[in-house]
Structure formats: C-alpha cells, structure tokens
Amino acid sequence: RFLGLSDDDAIEMAAEPKFDGLSLALHYENGTLRAAATRGDGYEGEDVTRNALTISSIPQRLEGERIPDVLEVRGEVLMLKRDFLALNERQQAEGKPPFANPRNAAAGSLRQLDPAVTASRPLQFSAWGWGRASAWPFDTQAESMAAIESWGLPVHGRPELCPDLDTMITYFRRLEAERATLDFDIDGVVFKVNRLDWQRRLGEVTRVPRWAIARKFPAEQAETILRAIEIQVGRTGALTPVAKLEPVTVGGVVVQNASLHNRDEIARLDARIGDHVIVERAGDVIPHIVRVLKEKRPPGTRPYDFPDHCPVCGAEARPDGVIIRCTGGLTCPAQRVERLRHFVSRDAFDIEGLGEQQIKTLFDRGAIRSPADIFTLAKRNDEIHLETWEGWGEKSVANLFAAIDARRRIGLERFLHALGIRHVGQVTAKLLARTYHSIDTFLALVERDNPESAVSELATIEGIGEVVARAIVDFFAEPHNREVVHDLLREVEVLPAEEPESDSPIAGKTIVFTGTLERMTRAEAKARAEALGAKVSGSVSKRTDLVVAGPGAGSKLKTARELGVTVLDEEGWLRLVGDASAT
Incomplete structure (x- = not known):
C-alpha cells in the first residue's frame, strides 16, 4: 500500500538473526572511532567509549573503500555461550553471583566503571545496521552490510535474501532448529526490506521502522527428570521449592535447577520425585517446570509432602497466603545470612568485595553475625586474621576494609x-x-x-x-x-533525606511520565520532580495530578485524557518547573 505495488509485485526481504545482546552505536569520523554509546531510549544513550575501546572486535580504524566521512554503525555487544559459562565459573570461584544469561553478562561488562574489568570480559561486537551517515552509496540492505563487514566490522549472521513468504518461513524454521548449536544466543529473526529506496519511502512510526519486522522464537523447552526438591529459605523466611533436575541443555545452557515457585504450584503440577518433566527457559526468566509427563511416571512415586518445619533451623513453618514461612526469624541462620547479603547489596549499603560467598564464609566462621559486625571487622582483625583465610590476602583485605569505611555515611x-x-x-x-x-x-x-x-x-x-x-x-x-x-x-x-521544595508548583502532586523525553532522561525527570516535592507514579489513576507525555506515549496518555488529568508535553513541563534551559 505505501509503495503503490500490486499484490503480484514481490518485495525481497533480507533476513538476519535477532541477537540477544546489548545495542551499541559506534560513531566514526574519517574512519576513526570517536564515540560509543548504548542506544538507551533511542534519543539518548550511555557513553561507554572507554569500555568499547577494550573490545578487540571493534575496530578503532576502518579500512576500505567508500567509507562515509561521518558514520554511525549500530550493532550488538555479545558473549559467546562458552565464554559465558567460563565467566560464571570464575564469578562463583570468586564468591560473586553468576550472571543469569549471556545478555546480562554482556550488558554488565560493558557498563563497568573500570574499563579494565570490561577488558577482562570476553565481549564480541556484531554490526547489524547503520544510523547517521554523511553519504551512503549503496542500494540494498545486503550490499550495505557486506560493505560494513569489508571495512573491518564483524557481521555475524550475514543477511540472506528471501524473495517471498515461503522462503521467509523456511529461513525462520531453519534458524529456530539451529539456534541451540549457534555460538551466540539469538531470540528470533529480523526481516528487512532489501531495497533502501523502499526503506526510505516506508519510513518509521515513533522510531519503529515500517520496513522491518521482528519475529521471536517460542520459549525453549526440554525433557528431563526431577531428581529432588530442595527447600531454600529467604531473608523473610519464605520457603521456596527448587527442582533439582537431571542436567539437560536448554537453549545452549545446561540447566540443573528450576523454580517450582511455591507449595500450590507443586500441587497444581502434581510434581513428584522421579517424574519426567518439561522445563522451559525464556530470556531472563529462571528455568521453570511447565508440565509433568504423567504418562511416563514411574511406579511407586508419592505426592510431595511440603515441610511444616524450617529445614535449616527447625522452627515451625506456617502458611502466609501462598507462601509457607519459617517462624524462626533472626534465630534462623539461613534468614540471617540472606539478610546480611541483602544488607551489602547494590541498592542497600553496596559494599564492594562482599559478595554472596564472602558473606556466607564470614558468617559460617563466626566473623559476622549482624550488620554492625561488618563495620568492626577491621578492629577485630588481630583476632580474625582474615588475610590468612583461603581466597584472601593482605591486599584484598585492605581493599575490603577501605570499601567498608567508604560506606560509614549513608x-x-x-x-x-x-x-x-x-x-x-x-x-x-x-x-x-x-x-x-x-x-x-x-x-x-x-x-x-x-x-x-x-x-x-x-x-x-x-x-x-x-x-x-x-x-x-x-x-x-x-x-x-x-x-x-x-x-x-x-x-x-x-x-537526613533532602527536604523537597515545598513552594514549588508541583509540591505534593502525583506525576506520571510517559513516552520519550528528548531533553532529559526519564531518571533525571523523576529526580527533578521528587526534588520539587512531587510523587512520581508508574500508572495513571484518579489521584494523578499531571501526566508529562513525550513521543510514543500510549495507554497512559489515553487513560489520562479519559480521566480528565492535566497533560503537558516536555516543553510545558520544563516551563512549569523552571528548567526551560535544560538540555
């Protein structure tokens, strides 16, 4: 319709794998890498130039013919599956929490404050397109990607041309069948109109191109055997059942544990030790059992009897909604360890060098029992001699004590x-x-x-x-x-918490931000509103006083109009709070 073509006219599509990584834009001037940024919200990203320079597959200098003087190359930062497994083994050996998947590992590695940490991680880059360019002497998507690759930029999964719908379906099914054997995680396929003049005519809607469409694969599943059910105790005493499985590969990752959520879920599945089960893994979601193959159930199995006492401290476990909770409180060692882990976590005291394993080791050996003990470690070290413990040395202990001291004001x-x-x-x-x-x-x-x-x-x-x-x-x-x-x-x-400005025009108001802000990030807008005494909410209701709507605003804007809530665009918002000079 947009191109004025008849139903008989073919539109050739370029098909590419949809990599599950972190989007990155590389800015080149006269062939030299000048900047690198995550894509962010499409308008504004995070500057990661210093870290990107440590990734060996990103060329700092392009070589070849017809390179635009100004060029933005877009792609994904990835991690090979085998490198991801090796990194997680290293994380666990150092007492640090493992990454959930290669994408999280790649994102966390690229955003490190210390480029040396990024350099130590096995990151890869794969280009899939381009943005701003001073000139573009190519006619098709496939030709363009071949040129980008010839300039020295990696292109994993070169475009394959699909002249019709049947070949698109064939490509999708073939890649779905091969995904488990690929070196990288992919979560679908992207089909792009091959002719660039047609791409330009089709244009974009709210930064989403009309000339491209993504199709995701269904969640990956595999059959295995439920060998045991282990009960873990969280910091609030919740007893969480974890399925211990016969190791099985799901989407290129070996899965040995899966979530069973709670007692009701075990009953719903009628999961029993020895059952054949289907386990599913999808993106960031922890693997979970989706169904039991009861037709394969071995004889003699019995329904699982959920414990009525804490497996760690022996205290009575009582129902609390769908949760069964240990009543032992802080007399329960498991809860104390989990609370200490929470205490030092990133959003709490954020003490560098105190990971999950270090906390457990210090607790098990009696060095810490409560949060205050963390801050007295240094003065008690004449008795503890932490530097003599396995995995510690004088330098690491000194760094830990310095990190603890740095958190004495919070x-x-x-x-x-x-x-x-x-x-x-x-x-x-x-x-x-x-x-x-x-x-x-x-x-x-x-x-x-x-x-x-x-x-x-x-x-x-x-x-x-x-x-x-x-x-x-x-x-x-x-x-x-x-x-x-x-x-x-x-x-x-x-x-003390900073006093909000009580005389501001938005003091005491409830504000919702929706859509894309062009002159500040969402986080900056939220911080500004809260500093002026407003409450920022994530949903629109009758209690909402103001909605600030940028490009791409959807259901929240519609709801605001239906409820008669005041709506401002970004310029109106900046005038209201006196930040018209914001950039």
Whole structure:
C-alpha cells in the first residue's frame, strides 16, 4: 500500500538473526572511532567509549573503500555461550553471583566503571545496521552490510535474501532448529526490506521502522527428570521449592535447577520425585517446570509432602497466603545470612568485595553475625586474621576494609531499605525517608510505646497501607531487631533525606511520565520532580495530578485524557518547573 505495488509485485526481504545482546552505536569520523554509546531510549544513550575501546572486535580504524566521512554503525555487544559459562565459573570461584544469561553478562561488562574489568570480559561486537551517515552509496540492505563487514566490522549472521513468504518461513524454521548449536544466543529473526529506496519511502512510526519486522522464537523447552526438591529459605523466611533436575541443555545452557515457585504450584503440577518433566527457559526468566509427563511416571512415586518445619533451623513453618514461612526469624541462620547479603547489596549499603560467598564464609566462621559486625571487622582483625583465610590476602583485605569505611555515611532511604524489613523495598523506603527525613524522627515513631498508633500513622502515608505499616512496626517491636539497628547506628552515620521544595508548583502532586523525553532522561525527570516535592507514579489513576507525555506515549496518555488529568508535553513541563534551559 505505501509503495503503490500490486499484490503480484514481490518485495525481497533480507533476513538476519535477532541477537540477544546489548545495542551499541559506534560513531566514526574519517574512519576513526570517536564515540560509543548504548542506544538507551533511542534519543539518548550511555557513553561507554572507554569500555568499547577494550573490545578487540571493534575496530578503532576502518579500512576500505567508500567509507562515509561521518558514520554511525549500530550493532550488538555479545558473549559467546562458552565464554559465558567460563565467566560464571570464575564469578562463583570468586564468591560473586553468576550472571543469569549471556545478555546480562554482556550488558554488565560493558557498563563497568573500570574499563579494565570490561577488558577482562570476553565481549564480541556484531554490526547489524547503520544510523547517521554523511553519504551512503549503496542500494540494498545486503550490499550495505557486506560493505560494513569489508571495512573491518564483524557481521555475524550475514543477511540472506528471501524473495517471498515461503522462503521467509523456511529461513525462520531453519534458524529456530539451529539456534541451540549457534555460538551466540539469538531470540528470533529480523526481516528487512532489501531495497533502501523502499526503506526510505516506508519510513518509521515513533522510531519503529515500517520496513522491518521482528519475529521471536517460542520459549525453549526440554525433557528431563526431577531428581529432588530442595527447600531454600529467604531473608523473610519464605520457603521456596527448587527442582533439582537431571542436567539437560536448554537453549545452549545446561540447566540443573528450576523454580517450582511455591507449595500450590507443586500441587497444581502434581510434581513428584522421579517424574519426567518439561522445563522451559525464556530470556531472563529462571528455568521453570511447565508440565509433568504423567504418562511416563514411574511406579511407586508419592505426592510431595511440603515441610511444616524450617529445614535449616527447625522452627515451625506456617502458611502466609501462598507462601509457607519459617517462624524462626533472626534465630534462623539461613534468614540471617540472606539478610546480611541483602544488607551489602547494590541498592542497600553496596559494599564492594562482599559478595554472596564472602558473606556466607564470614558468617559460617563466626566473623559476622549482624550488620554492625561488618563495620568492626577491621578492629577485630588481630583476632580474625582474615588475610590468612583461603581466597584472601593482605591486599584484598585492605581493599575490603577501605570499601567498608567508604560506606560509614549513608542516606536514610538506603539505610531503611538495607534493614530488610518485610514489604519495605526501595519505593517504600523512599516514601518513609521523604516523610520522616531523619532516622531519629523515624525511630521515635516506630519505637513508641503505643504500637497501634504508629501503625495508624504509617498507614496514612499514600503508598504504605496497613499491611506494610504493621510489618514495619512489628519489625521494631522485636527486641533483637532494635538491638541490631542501634548497634549499627553506633558504627554508621545516617544522612537526613533532602527536604523537597515545598513552594514549588508541583509540591505534593502525583506525576506520571510517559513516552520519550528528548531533553532529559526519564531518571533525571523523576529526580527533578521528587526534588520539587512531587510523587512520581508508574500508572495513571484518579489521584494523578499531571501526566508529562513525550513521543510514543500510549495507554497512559489515553487513560489520562479519559480521566480528565492535566497533560503537558516536555516543553510545558520544563516551563512549569523552571528548567526551560535544560538540555
């Protein structure tokens, strides 16, 4: 229709694998690499030039004929499956958490603050297209990609030409059958109109090209045997069943464990030890059992009997909705270890050098029992001699102590999140910090003699509610928890939350951002709104005061108009908050 062609006219398509990596744009001037950035939201990305220079497959200088003076090459940062497995083995040997998949590994490696870390990771680059170019002397997609490859840029999965729908289907099915044997993870196929003049005529809609279409493969599955069900205990006492499987390859990754979610899921599947099961792995999702092959069930199997006592501490396990929860609290070693791991995690105290394995080792050997113990490690090292432990040395211990000291001052929001109070994640911690501003004011509330009045006050905060309020008050009603908090406060300084600007035009308003912002990132807009006293929400409701809509706004904008909520574009938003000079 857009091209004015008849039904009999053929449109040749260039078919390419859809790599599951991190998008990267390389900017060349006169053949020399000048900048590299992640694609971000399509308008603004993250500058990763220093790190990209360490990837050996990215040429710093292009060679060949007809290279545009200014050229942006687009592609994916990838990691070979075998390199991913080797990296995860190294992570675990160093006591660090493994990456979920090659894409996460590639993204995390490219975004390192230290380029030396990126250089140590086995990253690859594969080009799949181009953006801005001062000139483009080619007529087709296939010819263009051949030229890009001739200039020294890797092109994994060269375009294959498909003259009709039948060949497109054949290509898709062939690649789907081969995907497990490929070196890289792919999650589908991209079909692009081969003629560039037709691409230009078809154009784009909200930055999505009309001349290309992606088709994803269905989630990968495999049959294996359920050998055991292991119960893991989380930091809030939740008992989570994990299926221990006969090792099976799913999508090029060996799977030995799969999620069973909870007691009800085991009952729904009627999963039994010894059953043949179908396990599925899709993208970032943890492998999970999708069904039991009951026709292959061996004789003598019995329904799984979910434990009614904690397998770690022996305390009674009680139902809490769909969750079965250990009642042992902080007397349960498993919960204490998981809380310590949460305490040092990235969104909490973020102590570099204290990974999951290091925390467990320190706990198992009695070096730490509570968060405050982490901050007294250095003064107790004359007794502990941490540098003599396996996997440690004088330099690594010195680095650890320096990292711990660097976290002795922390914002109220992070401090509250680090405590591991049930139902108090980052969002709730931010609400509490913005409401009470200082740790002293907050503790005066939650430790008052009348706990019901504290619950009532907390429940009035929008976004908290009675369930969360009671969980907070119950946490501080436990003497051991109060002791843990006050011991910690003797070691760290909790910085008060910044007071929002109460006289701003958006103070106390609920704002929703939707679509793409061109003059600031979404994170910057959110931070600006919160600094001016507004609450930023992810959904539109009757309580929403203002929606800021950029290009690509969808259902949220529609809902706002239906509810009569005020809608501003980005320019109107900047004028409202006095940031018209923002860039």
